[in-house]
Amino acid sequence: CQKCLSLIKKTKFLNAYITVSEEVALKQAEESEKRYKKGHSLGDLDGIPVAIKDNFSTSGIETTCASNMLKGYVPPYNATVVQKLLDQGALLIGKTNLDEFAMGSGSTDGVFGPVKNPWNYSKQYREKRKQKPHGENEDSNWLITGGSSGGSAAAVSAFTCFAALGSDTGGSTRNPAANCGVVGLKPSYGLVSRHGLIPLVNSMDVPGILTRCVDDAAIVLGILAGHDPKDSTSVQDPVKPFMLPNLTDLSKLCIGIPKEYLVPELSSEVQSLWFKAANLFESGGAKVIEVSLPHTSYSIVCYQVLCTSEVASNMARFDGLEYGYRCDIDVSTEAMYAATRREGFNDVVKGRILAGNFFLLKENYENYFIKAQKVRRLIANDFVNVFNSGVHVLLTPTILSEAVPYVEFIKEDNRTRSAQNDIFTQAVNMAGLPAVSVPMALSDQGLPIGLQFIGRAFCDQQLLTVAKWFE
Numbered sequence: 001c002q003k004c005l006s007l008i009k010k011t012k013f014l015n016a017y018i019t020v021s022e023e024v025a026l027k028q029a030e031e032s033e034k035r036y037k038k039g040h041s042l043g044d045l046d047g048i049p050v051a052i053k054d055n056f057s058t059s060g061i062e063t064t065c066a067s068n069m070l071k072g073y074v075p076p077y078n079a080t081v082v083q084k085l086l087d088q089g090a091l092l093i094g095k096t097n098l099d100e101f102a103m104g105s106g107s108t109d110g111v112f113g114p115v116k117n118p119w120n121y122s123k124q125y126r127e128k129r130k131q132k133p134h135g136e137n138e139d140s141n142w143l144i145t146g147g148s149s150g151g152s153a154a155a156v157s158a159f160t161c162f163a164a165l166g167s168d169t170g171g172s173t174r175n176p177a178a179n180c181g182v183v184g185l186k187p188s189y190g191l192v193s194r195h196g197l198i199p200l201v202n203s204m205d206v207p208g209i210l211t212r213c214v215d216d217a218a219i220v221l222g223i224l225a226g227h228d229p230k231d232s233t234s235v236q237d238p239v240k241p242f243m244l245p246n247l248t249d250l251s252k253l254c255i256g257i258p259k260e261y262l263v264p265e266l267s268s269e270v271q272s273l274w275f276k277a278a279n280l281f282e283s284g285g286a287k288v289i290e291v292s293l294p295h296t297s298y299s300i301v302c303y304q305v306l307c308t309s310e311v312a313s314n315m316a317r318f319d320g321l322e323y324g325y326r327c328d329i330d331v332s333t334e335a336m337y338a339a340t341r342r343e344g345f346n347d348v349v350k351g352r353i354l355a356g357n358f359f360l361l362k363e364n365y366e367n368y369f370i371k372a373q374k375v376r377r378l379i380a381n382d383f384v385n386v387f388n389s390g391v392h393v394l395l396t397p398t399i400l401s402e403a404v405p406y407v408e409f410i411k412e413d414n415r416t417r418s419a420q421n422d423i424f425t426q427a428v429n430m431a432g433l434p435a436v437s438v439p440m441a442l443s444d445q446g447l448p449i450g451l452q453f454i455g456r457a458f459c460d461q462q463l464l465t466v467a468k469w470f471e
């Protein structure tokens with residue numbers, strides 16, 4: 001715990017943490033040590049430092065969603081997933097940085113500033129850069145972590161904790177995992193409780209898990225999975241522990257390669273690693289086939305209609321009365337609401353609230369919201385059809401390229417960036433499927449590249465078993 005805390009201090013420039021809960025973690029560590037010395041039974045995570053994305057409620061610890069709106073907000077309760085980690089003896093070392101309310105794919109849009117990718121400072125990358133410098137001043141060319149759980153991915157990647165919670169609504173756990181060279185798991189929708197995860201899109205949000213290897217992700221998933229009476233969308237069926245066997249025989253495994261994912265924007269390096277991975281499975285004895293997900297091209301726009309509509313409704317609770325920020329204006333309640341929201345939210349959040357309210361207008365509702373819900377069903381059915389044809393797991397890229405420099409990333413507006421970056425990840429959320437990003441190799445520049453596996457709903461164990469073989 002002390003080592004992790006000192007690494008957090010050393011890597012402060014990454015801006016991975018919003019709050020470092022040093023006192024809490026040290027006290028928990030002491031208690032854990034006492035349990036150990038007294039010979040009491042230990043939890044699966046006893047004494048292990050974990051970090052939590054700052055959009056999960058943590059009792060007694062500030063929870064900001066990287067927004068002015070919630071600055072200073074200290075929840076009176078723990079999210080179910082946080083409580084489950086603590087019940088297993090985990091040490092809560094800090095709250096990690098993100099895009100405001102998890103809206104984004106770079107971890108560049110939070111009120112506490114952007115997160116820097118630890119690989120920017122890796123020996124490999126620095127050595128390569130001497131031969132191929134990005135520019136004159138290397139500091140102005142630092143790389144983003146991806147997002148929106150960039151703080152959690154950077155925290156795990158920089159060895160400041162052993163596991164971190166992220167959230168994943170359209171790729172926010174898998175995207176930064178790929179950028180930062182760690183494992184990022186998005187469990188099946190409904191397998192893990194969302195109670196205490198401050199919502200972005202209720203019908204797509206899931207708590208995500210970031211670790212350094214697939215086995216660790218499986219251990220954490222085993223702890224988190226299961227019904228929660230406080231989340232009506234969590235599964236009722238009892239969940240068995242996640243034990244990952246070592247796959248030795250791949251002959252019964254069928255891997256699908258969705259042809260629509262070969263998009264022109266995909267970097268040639270990611271593409272060649274993707275095909276190389278497919279060949280690895282084939283030479284290991286698996287059947288690898290090309291499959292079609294014909295509605296893929298609608299997924300980004302469909303996501304945007306559904307996401308902004310749910311955002312418009314979700315964000316209504318931040319009115320200056322119940323939580324967090326309240327402006328000084330008191331001429332009328334309406335004026336107070338308006339000024340609080342104007343000052344409290346950033347432009348990305350405000351833009352989504354406006355768009356969502358537009359789609360939900362009486363005259364637009366059928367044409368946008370209802371239509372998008374129908375398209376969502378078609379997208380989900382594409383996956384069902386592929387899995388029903390005998391495919392066990394899909395293999396795809398996670399993101400288009402290796403991590404990009406911040407200066408490049410912010411050239412486009414947030415909506416365009418999400419649209420480009422989430423092309424391989426968003427459809428999975430609309431279909432509620434489990435998916436995991438696993439680091440595969442380093443690029444020519446010395447930066448990590450991750451690939452994504454997508455599984456059948458509630459076949460998280462099978463998905464992780466295949467990912468483990470690959471890892």
Ligand code: GLN
Binds near residue numbers: 103307418422
């Ligand atoms: N980039 C997507 C968005 O901004 C997904 C975010 C997420 O998964 N939290 O909506």
